[in-house]
Amino acid sequence: HDAIDVIRAKRDGVELTGDQIRWVIGAYTAGQVPDEQMSALLMSVFFRGMTPAELAAWTQAMIDSGVRKDLSSLGRPTADKHSTGGVGDKTTLPLAPLVAACGVAVPQLSGRGLGHTGGTLDKLEAIPGWRAALTEDKYLAQLRDVGAVVCAAGNDLAPADKLLYALRDVTGTVESIPLIASSIMSKKIAEGADALVLDVKTGSGAFMKDVESSRELARTMVGLGEAAGVRTVALVTAMDRPLGRSAGNAVEVAESLEVLAGGGPADLVELTLALAREMLTGAGSDADPADVLASGRAMDSWEAMIRAQGGDPDAPLPQPTERHVVTAPATGTLTRLDAFSLGVAAWRLGAGRARKEDPVSAAAGVVWHATVGEQVTAGQPLLELQTDDASRIERALQSLEGAVGVDTDDVPLPLVVDRITA
Numbered sequence: 001h002d003a004i005d006v007i008r009a010k011r012d013g014v015e016l017t018g019d020q021i022r023w024v025i026g027a028y029t030a031g032q033v034p035d036e037q038m039s040a041l042l043m044s045v046f047f048r049g050m051t052p053a054e055l056a057a058w059t060q061a062m063i064d065s066g067v068r069k070d071l072s073s074l075g076r077p078t079a080d081k082h083s084t085g086g087v088g089d090k091t092t093l094p095l096a097p098l099v100a101a102c103g104v105a106v107p108q109l110s111g112r113g114l115g116h117t118g119g120t121l122d123k124l125e126a127i128p129g130w131r132a133a134l135t136e137d138k139y140l141a142q143l144r145d146v147g148a149v150v151c152a153a154g155n156d157l158a159p160a161d162k163l164l165y166a167l168r169d170v171t172g173t174v175e176s177i178p179l180i181a182s183s184i185m186s187k188k189i190a191e192g193a194d195a196l197v198l199d200v201k202t203g204s205g206a207f208m209k210d211v212e213s214s215r216e217l218a219r220t221m222v223g224l225g226e227a228a229g230v231r232t233v234a235l236v237t238a239m240d241r242p243l244g245r246s247a248g249n250a251v252e253v254a255e256s257l258e259v260l261a262g263g264g265p266a267d268l269v270e271l272t273l274a275l276a277r278e279m280l281t282g283a284g285s286d287a288d289p290a291d292v293l294a295s296g297r298a299m300d301s302w303e304a305m306i307r308a309q310g311g312d313p314d315a316p317l318p319q320p321t322e323r324h325v326v327t328a329p330a331t332g333t334l335t336r337l338d339a340f341s342l343g344v345a346a347w348r349l350g351a352g353r354a355r356k357e358d359p360v361s362a363a364a365g366v367v368w369h370a371t372v373g374e375q376v377t378a379g380q381p382l383l384e385l386q387t388d389d390a391s392r393i394e395r396a397l398q399s400l401e402g403a404v405g406v407d408t409d410d411v412p413l414p415l416v417v418d419r420i421t422a
Protein backbone atom coordinates (compact mmCIF):
# COMPACT_ATOMS: atom_id res chain seq x y z
CA HIS A 1 0.00 0.00 0.00
CA ASP A 2 0.92 3.58 -0.54
CA ALA A 3 -0.50 6.47 1.53
CA ILE A 4 -0.56 8.75 -1.53
CA ASP A 5 -2.88 6.36 -3.41
CA VAL A 6 -5.25 6.26 -0.44
CA ILE A 7 -5.25 10.08 -0.14
CA ARG A 8 -5.81 10.53 -3.90
CA ALA A 9 -8.69 8.05 -3.93
CA LYS A 10 -10.46 9.75 -1.05
CA ARG A 11 -9.74 13.20 -2.47
CA ASP A 12 -11.34 12.18 -5.79
CA GLY A 13 -14.41 10.59 -4.22
CA VAL A 14 -13.43 6.96 -4.84
CA GLU A 15 -14.63 4.58 -2.11
CA LEU A 16 -11.73 3.15 -0.07
CA THR A 17 -11.53 -0.61 0.40
CA GLY A 18 -11.58 -2.19 3.86
CA ASP A 19 -8.04 -3.31 3.19
CA GLN A 20 -6.81 0.22 2.45
CA ILE A 21 -8.50 1.54 5.60
CA ARG A 22 -7.09 -1.19 7.87
CA TRP A 23 -3.65 -0.58 6.42
CA VAL A 24 -3.63 3.21 6.74
CA ILE A 25 -4.97 3.25 10.34
CA GLY A 26 -2.56 0.50 11.39
CA ALA A 27 0.44 2.08 9.67
CA TYR A 28 -0.37 5.54 11.08
CA THR A 29 -0.69 4.16 14.63
CA ALA A 30 2.63 2.36 14.17
CA GLY A 31 4.30 5.61 13.10
CA GLN A 32 4.82 4.44 9.49
CA VAL A 33 2.50 7.02 7.91
CA PRO A 34 3.49 10.58 8.89
CA ASP A 35 1.16 13.27 10.26
CA GLU A 36 1.21 15.29 7.01
CA GLN A 37 -0.20 12.40 5.02
CA MET A 38 -2.80 11.55 7.66
CA SER A 39 -3.77 15.24 7.80
CA ALA A 40 -4.44 15.26 4.07
CA LEU A 41 -6.51 12.09 4.35
CA LEU A 42 -8.53 13.52 7.27
CA MET A 43 -9.24 16.71 5.32
CA SER A 44 -10.36 14.61 2.33
CA VAL A 45 -12.71 12.68 4.66
CA PHE A 46 -13.92 16.00 6.06
CA PHE A 47 -15.02 17.14 2.58
CA ARG A 48 -16.01 13.80 1.01
CA GLY A 49 -17.56 12.04 4.02
CA MET A 50 -17.50 8.24 4.29
CA THR A 51 -19.78 5.53 2.91
CA PRO A 52 -21.34 3.22 5.53
CA ALA A 53 -18.86 0.48 4.54
CA GLU A 54 -15.90 2.85 4.88
CA LEU A 55 -17.12 4.08 8.25
CA ALA A 56 -17.59 0.54 9.59
CA ALA A 57 -14.09 -0.47 8.45
CA TRP A 58 -12.54 2.77 9.81
CA THR A 59 -14.18 2.29 13.23
CA GLN A 60 -13.19 -1.39 13.39
CA ALA A 61 -9.59 -0.52 12.47
CA MET A 62 -9.54 2.01 15.33
CA ILE A 63 -10.89 -0.61 17.76
CA ASP A 64 -8.29 -3.12 16.49
CA SER A 65 -5.47 -0.65 17.17
CA GLY A 66 -5.99 -1.66 20.83
CA VAL A 67 -7.95 -4.27 22.78
CA ARG A 68 -11.70 -4.86 22.94
CA LYS A 69 -12.39 -5.61 26.59
CA ASP A 70 -14.45 -8.61 27.64
CA LEU A 71 -16.52 -8.03 30.77
CA SER A 72 -18.45 -11.33 30.62
CA SER A 73 -16.57 -12.65 33.69
CA LEU A 74 -18.45 -10.09 35.83
CA GLY A 75 -21.57 -12.23 35.57
CA ARG A 76 -23.69 -9.08 35.56
CA PRO A 77 -25.16 -6.98 32.76
CA THR A 78 -23.19 -3.84 31.93
CA ALA A 79 -24.25 -0.50 30.48
CA ASP A 80 -22.56 2.81 29.82
CA LYS A 81 -23.53 6.32 28.78
CA HIS A 82 -21.59 8.75 26.64
CA SER A 83 -22.31 12.44 26.23
CA THR A 84 -20.99 14.29 23.20
CA GLY A 85 -20.13 17.10 25.62
CA GLY A 86 -21.88 20.15 26.96
CA VAL A 87 -21.92 22.90 29.56
CA GLY A 88 -22.94 21.92 33.10
CA ASP A 89 -23.37 18.32 31.98
CA LYS A 90 -22.48 16.46 35.17
CA THR A 91 -25.01 13.69 34.49
CA THR A 92 -22.44 10.88 34.72
CA LEU A 93 -21.81 11.69 38.40
CA PRO A 94 -25.30 10.81 39.72
CA LEU A 95 -26.07 8.38 36.87
CA ALA A 96 -23.23 5.86 37.26
CA PRO A 97 -23.90 5.12 40.97
CA LEU A 98 -27.68 5.17 40.36
CA VAL A 99 -27.51 2.52 37.64
CA ALA A 100 -25.06 0.47 39.73
CA ALA A 101 -27.50 0.60 42.66
CA CYS A 102 -30.13 -0.81 40.26
CA GLY A 103 -27.91 -3.90 39.69
CA VAL A 104 -26.34 -3.06 36.32
CA ALA A 105 -22.56 -2.49 36.30
CA VAL A 106 -21.25 0.74 34.76
CA PRO A 107 -17.73 0.53 33.25
CA GLN A 108 -17.05 4.12 32.24
CA LEU A 109 -13.72 5.06 30.73
CA SER A 110 -13.87 8.80 30.59
CA GLY A 111 -12.05 11.90 29.39
CA ARG A 112 -11.07 15.40 30.35
CA GLY A 113 -12.47 18.70 29.23
CA LEU A 114 -10.98 20.62 26.34
CA GLY A 115 -12.26 24.05 25.34
CA HIS A 116 -15.58 25.22 26.73
CA THR A 117 -16.99 21.76 27.56
CA GLY A 118 -16.22 20.14 30.90
CA GLY A 119 -14.65 16.73 31.47
CA THR A 120 -15.92 14.18 33.96
CA LEU A 121 -12.46 13.33 35.30
CA ASP A 122 -11.69 17.01 35.97
CA LYS A 123 -14.91 17.28 37.98
CA LEU A 124 -14.23 14.15 40.07
CA GLU A 125 -10.67 15.34 40.75
CA ALA A 126 -12.19 18.20 42.75
CA ILE A 127 -12.89 15.57 45.45
CA PRO A 128 -9.92 15.43 47.85
CA GLY A 129 -7.88 12.26 47.30
CA TRP A 130 -9.80 10.95 44.25
CA ARG A 131 -7.63 9.42 41.51
CA ALA A 132 -8.57 8.90 37.84
CA ALA A 133 -5.97 6.21 37.06
CA LEU A 134 -6.67 2.56 37.95
CA THR A 135 -4.80 -0.62 37.09
CA GLU A 136 -6.74 -3.21 35.10
CA ASP A 137 -7.06 -5.46 38.19
CA LYS A 138 -8.36 -2.65 40.40
CA TYR A 139 -10.76 -1.59 37.65
CA LEU A 140 -12.29 -5.07 37.41
CA ALA A 141 -12.38 -5.50 41.20
CA GLN A 142 -14.21 -2.19 41.62
CA LEU A 143 -16.71 -3.09 38.90
CA ARG A 144 -17.38 -6.35 40.74
CA ASP A 145 -17.53 -4.91 44.29
CA VAL A 146 -19.05 -1.45 43.78
CA GLY A 147 -20.65 -1.86 40.35
CA ALA A 148 -19.51 1.52 39.02
CA VAL A 149 -16.16 2.84 37.84
CA VAL A 150 -15.45 6.17 36.22
CA CYS A 151 -11.74 6.31 35.40
CA ALA A 152 -9.21 7.35 32.78
CA ALA A 153 -8.92 5.17 29.67
CA GLY A 154 -5.60 3.32 29.44
CA ASN A 155 -3.31 3.38 26.42
CA ASP A 156 -4.70 0.07 25.17
CA LEU A 157 -8.14 1.54 24.42
CA ALA A 158 -8.29 2.62 20.75
CA PRO A 159 -4.77 4.15 20.69
CA ALA A 160 -5.38 5.20 17.06
CA ASP A 161 -8.00 7.63 18.35
CA LYS A 162 -5.58 9.35 20.74
CA LEU A 163 -3.29 10.12 17.81
CA LEU A 164 -6.05 10.97 15.35
CA TYR A 165 -7.94 13.21 17.78
CA ALA A 166 -4.81 15.22 18.58
CA LEU A 167 -4.13 15.60 14.85
CA ARG A 168 -7.74 16.60 14.08
CA ASP A 169 -7.57 19.17 16.86
CA VAL A 170 -4.75 21.05 15.07
CA THR A 171 -5.89 20.53 11.46
CA GLY A 172 -9.46 21.83 11.54
CA THR A 173 -10.97 18.36 11.08
CA VAL A 174 -12.84 17.83 14.35
CA GLU A 175 -16.34 18.78 13.11
CA SER A 176 -16.94 15.83 10.79
CA ILE A 177 -19.76 13.41 11.55
CA PRO A 178 -17.93 10.23 10.42
CA LEU A 179 -14.75 11.27 12.27
CA ILE A 180 -16.63 12.14 15.48
CA ALA A 181 -18.78 8.99 15.29
CA SER A 182 -15.82 6.66 14.71
CA SER A 183 -13.78 8.38 17.43
CA ILE A 184 -16.48 8.05 20.08
CA MET A 185 -17.77 4.62 19.06
CA SER A 186 -14.34 2.97 18.71
CA LYS A 187 -13.66 3.80 22.38
CA LYS A 188 -17.15 2.88 23.59
CA ILE A 189 -17.27 -0.44 21.68
CA ALA A 190 -13.75 -1.33 22.91
CA GLU A 191 -14.85 -0.65 26.50
CA GLY A 192 -16.96 -3.82 26.38
CA ALA A 193 -20.37 -2.76 27.81
CA ASP A 194 -23.45 -4.75 26.70
CA ALA A 195 -25.58 -1.64 26.26
CA LEU A 196 -24.79 1.95 25.45
CA VAL A 197 -26.82 5.13 25.71
CA LEU A 198 -25.61 8.16 23.80
CA ASP A 199 -26.54 11.63 24.96
CA VAL A 200 -26.11 13.69 21.80
CA LYS A 201 -26.21 17.35 22.75
CA THR A 202 -27.68 19.92 20.41
CA GLY A 203 -27.51 23.74 20.51
CA SER A 204 -24.92 26.49 20.99
CA GLY A 205 -23.01 24.65 23.74
CA ALA A 206 -22.72 21.39 21.72
CA PHE A 207 -20.43 20.18 18.93
CA MET A 208 -23.48 20.02 16.69
CA LYS A 209 -25.34 23.33 16.85
CA ASP A 210 -28.46 22.34 14.91
CA VAL A 211 -30.94 19.57 15.59
CA GLU A 212 -30.71 17.93 12.15
CA SER A 213 -26.94 17.38 12.29
CA SER A 214 -27.26 16.17 15.90
CA ARG A 215 -29.83 13.61 14.72
CA GLU A 216 -27.52 12.51 11.92
CA LEU A 217 -24.61 12.08 14.36
CA ALA A 218 -26.91 10.09 16.66
CA ARG A 219 -28.13 7.82 13.82
CA THR A 220 -24.55 7.24 12.65
CA MET A 221 -23.34 6.27 16.13
CA VAL A 222 -26.37 4.06 16.87
CA GLY A 223 -25.72 2.22 13.59
CA LEU A 224 -22.05 1.63 14.47
CA GLY A 225 -22.93 0.37 17.97
CA GLU A 226 -25.62 -2.03 16.81
CA ALA A 227 -23.38 -3.38 14.00
CA ALA A 228 -20.75 -4.18 16.66
CA GLY A 229 -23.26 -6.06 18.82
CA VAL A 230 -23.76 -3.32 21.45
CA ARG A 231 -27.41 -2.44 22.15
CA THR A 232 -27.32 1.29 21.45
CA VAL A 233 -29.89 4.08 21.85
CA ALA A 234 -29.38 7.82 21.56
CA LEU A 235 -31.24 10.71 23.16
CA VAL A 236 -30.78 14.07 21.44
CA THR A 237 -30.92 16.60 24.29
CA ALA A 238 -30.95 20.36 24.74
CA MET A 239 -27.68 22.26 24.96
CA ASP A 240 -29.01 25.66 23.86
CA ARG A 241 -28.88 26.48 27.60
CA PRO A 242 -26.58 24.71 30.09
CA LEU A 243 -27.78 21.76 32.17
CA GLY A 244 -28.68 22.13 35.87
CA ARG A 245 -27.56 25.23 37.77
CA SER A 246 -23.76 25.14 37.66
CA ALA A 247 -20.77 24.70 35.37
CA GLY A 248 -17.29 24.05 36.73
CA ASN A 249 -15.68 21.26 38.72
CA ALA A 250 -16.38 21.27 42.49
CA VAL A 251 -19.70 23.08 41.95
CA GLU A 252 -20.86 20.29 39.64
CA VAL A 253 -19.91 17.65 42.21
CA ALA A 254 -21.94 19.56 44.82
CA GLU A 255 -24.94 19.70 42.48
CA SER A 256 -24.66 15.97 41.74
CA LEU A 257 -24.71 15.27 45.47
CA GLU A 258 -28.01 17.17 45.71
CA VAL A 259 -29.48 14.84 43.07
CA LEU A 260 -28.18 11.75 44.88
CA ALA A 261 -29.73 13.09 48.10
CA GLY A 262 -33.13 13.32 46.40
CA GLY A 263 -33.09 17.04 45.44
CA GLY A 264 -31.28 18.96 42.73
CA PRO A 265 -32.44 20.92 39.67
CA ALA A 266 -35.48 19.49 37.84
CA ASP A 267 -33.82 19.29 34.39
CA LEU A 268 -30.78 17.43 35.75
CA VAL A 269 -32.98 14.96 37.66
CA GLU A 270 -35.21 14.39 34.62
CA LEU A 271 -32.27 13.75 32.29
CA THR A 272 -30.51 11.50 34.80
CA LEU A 273 -33.65 9.36 35.17
CA ALA A 274 -34.31 9.26 31.40
CA LEU A 275 -30.73 8.10 30.71
CA ALA A 276 -30.88 5.60 33.60
CA ARG A 277 -34.08 4.06 32.19
CA GLU A 278 -32.45 3.67 28.78
CA MET A 279 -29.32 2.07 30.27
CA LEU A 280 -31.34 -0.33 32.41
CA THR A 281 -33.67 -1.32 29.56
CA GLY A 282 -30.71 -1.85 27.24
CA ALA A 283 -29.10 -4.10 29.85
CA GLY A 284 -32.31 -6.09 30.31
CA SER A 285 -33.24 -4.76 33.77
CA ASP A 286 -36.70 -3.55 34.76
CA ALA A 287 -35.56 -1.75 37.95
CA ASP A 288 -37.18 1.65 38.53
CA PRO A 289 -34.41 4.25 38.92
CA ALA A 290 -36.76 6.82 40.52
CA ASP A 291 -37.49 4.39 43.38
CA VAL A 292 -33.82 3.54 43.81
CA LEU A 293 -32.87 7.24 43.85
CA ALA A 294 -35.52 7.94 46.51
CA SER A 295 -34.28 5.00 48.63
CA GLY A 296 -30.81 6.53 49.13
CA ARG A 297 -29.05 3.48 47.69
CA ALA A 298 -27.57 5.51 44.82
CA MET A 299 -25.84 7.75 47.40
CA ASP A 300 -24.39 4.61 49.06
CA SER A 301 -23.02 3.49 45.67
CA TRP A 302 -21.56 6.98 45.10
CA GLU A 303 -19.69 6.90 48.41
CA ALA A 304 -18.34 3.42 47.69
CA MET A 305 -17.30 4.47 44.17
CA ILE A 306 -15.46 7.56 45.44
CA ARG A 307 -13.74 5.71 48.33
CA ALA A 308 -12.61 2.89 46.01
CA GLN A 309 -10.60 5.47 44.03
CA GLY A 310 -9.00 7.10 47.07
CA GLY A 311 -11.49 9.93 47.49
CA ASP A 312 -13.06 11.14 50.71
CA PRO A 313 -16.79 11.64 50.01
CA ASP A 314 -17.21 13.55 53.29
CA ALA A 315 -14.35 16.02 52.78
CA PRO A 316 -15.32 19.67 52.14
CA LEU A 317 -15.05 20.60 48.45
CA PRO A 318 -12.68 23.40 47.33
CA GLN A 319 -14.26 26.87 47.54
CA PRO A 320 -13.43 29.90 45.35
CA THR A 321 -11.73 32.94 46.87
CA GLU A 322 -13.55 35.39 44.55
CA ARG A 323 -17.26 35.65 43.74
CA HIS A 324 -18.84 38.13 41.32
CA VAL A 325 -22.63 38.47 40.99
CA VAL A 326 -24.43 39.39 37.75
CA THR A 327 -28.04 40.53 38.21
CA ALA A 328 -31.09 39.95 36.02
CA PRO A 329 -31.50 42.75 33.43
CA ALA A 330 -35.34 42.87 33.52
CA THR A 331 -38.45 41.35 35.08
CA GLY A 332 -40.16 38.57 33.13
CA THR A 333 -39.51 35.06 31.79
CA LEU A 334 -35.90 34.03 31.25
CA THR A 335 -35.94 32.97 27.60
CA ARG A 336 -32.22 32.91 26.86
CA LEU A 337 -29.30 31.57 28.90
CA ASP A 338 -26.76 30.78 26.24
CA ALA A 339 -24.89 27.52 26.88
CA PHE A 340 -21.81 28.37 24.83
CA SER A 341 -21.35 31.78 26.52
CA LEU A 342 -21.66 30.31 30.01
CA GLY A 343 -19.26 27.50 29.08
CA VAL A 344 -16.69 30.01 27.86
CA ALA A 345 -17.14 32.06 31.06
CA ALA A 346 -16.53 29.00 33.27
CA TRP A 347 -13.52 28.10 31.15
CA ARG A 348 -12.04 31.62 31.42
CA LEU A 349 -12.60 31.59 35.18
CA GLY A 350 -10.24 28.58 35.31
CA ALA A 351 -12.57 25.56 35.17
CA GLY A 352 -11.26 24.42 31.78
CA ARG A 353 -8.01 24.30 29.88
CA ALA A 354 -6.76 25.87 26.65
CA ARG A 355 -4.05 23.23 26.06
CA LYS A 356 -4.14 19.56 26.99
CA GLU A 357 -1.33 19.95 29.52
CA ASP A 358 -2.88 22.91 31.42
CA PRO A 359 -4.11 22.40 35.00
CA VAL A 360 -7.71 23.25 35.89
CA SER A 361 -9.01 25.02 39.00
CA ALA A 362 -11.30 22.84 41.10
CA ALA A 363 -13.11 25.84 42.61
CA ALA A 364 -13.72 27.90 39.45
CA GLY A 365 -17.07 27.99 37.68
CA VAL A 366 -20.42 29.67 37.15
CA VAL A 367 -23.65 29.18 39.09
CA TRP A 368 -27.00 30.42 37.75
CA HIS A 369 -30.02 30.95 39.98
CA ALA A 370 -32.68 30.50 37.27
CA THR A 371 -32.89 28.64 34.00
CA VAL A 372 -34.94 29.15 30.82
CA GLY A 373 -38.69 29.22 31.32
CA GLU A 374 -38.46 30.61 34.86
CA GLN A 375 -39.50 34.04 36.16
CA VAL A 376 -36.81 36.53 37.13
CA THR A 377 -36.99 39.99 38.69
CA ALA A 378 -34.85 42.93 37.56
CA GLY A 379 -31.84 43.30 39.84
CA GLN A 380 -32.04 39.85 41.44
CA PRO A 381 -28.79 37.85 41.52
CA LEU A 382 -28.83 35.71 38.34
CA LEU A 383 -25.27 34.48 37.77
CA GLU A 384 -22.40 34.03 40.19
CA LEU A 385 -18.89 33.84 38.75
CA GLN A 386 -16.47 31.93 40.97
CA THR A 387 -12.68 31.85 40.69
CA ASP A 388 -9.38 31.78 42.58
CA ASP A 389 -8.02 34.59 40.43
CA ALA A 390 -9.83 37.97 40.39
CA SER A 391 -8.00 39.00 37.20
CA ARG A 392 -10.02 36.40 35.27
CA ILE A 393 -13.41 37.98 36.00
CA GLU A 394 -13.22 40.74 33.38
CA ARG A 395 -12.66 38.33 30.47
CA ALA A 396 -15.36 36.00 31.75
CA LEU A 397 -17.85 38.91 31.84
CA GLN A 398 -16.99 39.75 28.20
CA SER A 399 -18.04 36.26 27.13
CA LEU A 400 -21.43 36.79 28.79
CA GLU A 401 -22.44 39.74 26.59
CA GLY A 402 -25.79 38.87 25.01
CA ALA A 403 -25.95 35.55 26.88
CA VAL A 404 -29.01 36.41 28.98
CA GLY A 405 -32.44 37.38 27.60
CA VAL A 406 -35.76 38.12 29.30
CA ASP A 407 -38.99 37.91 27.23
CA THR A 408 -37.05 37.67 23.96
CA ASP A 409 -38.50 35.60 21.11
CA ASP A 410 -35.99 32.76 21.65
CA VAL A 411 -37.78 29.40 21.84
CA PRO A 412 -35.87 27.03 24.16
CA LEU A 413 -35.59 23.41 22.99
CA PRO A 414 -37.43 20.67 24.89
CA LEU A 415 -34.99 18.89 27.26
CA VAL A 416 -35.21 15.63 25.29
CA VAL A 417 -35.53 16.58 21.63
CA ASP A 418 -35.54 13.10 20.11
CA ARG A 419 -34.87 9.42 20.77
CA ILE A 420 -32.97 7.51 18.08
CA THR A 421 -32.94 3.72 17.83
CA ALA A 422 -31.63 1.33 15.19
Ligand code: URA
Binds near residue numbers: 084165174179180183
Ligand atom coordinates in the same frame (compact mmCIF):
# COMPACT_ATOMS: atom_id res chain seq x y z
N1 URA B 1 -15.38 13.29 21.44
C1 URA B 1 -14.58 12.32 20.99
O1 URA B 1 -14.20 11.44 21.71
N2 URA B 1 -14.21 12.36 19.70
C2 URA B 1 -14.60 13.32 18.84
O2 URA B 1 -14.24 13.29 17.69
C3 URA B 1 -15.44 14.33 19.34
C4 URA B 1 -15.82 14.28 20.64
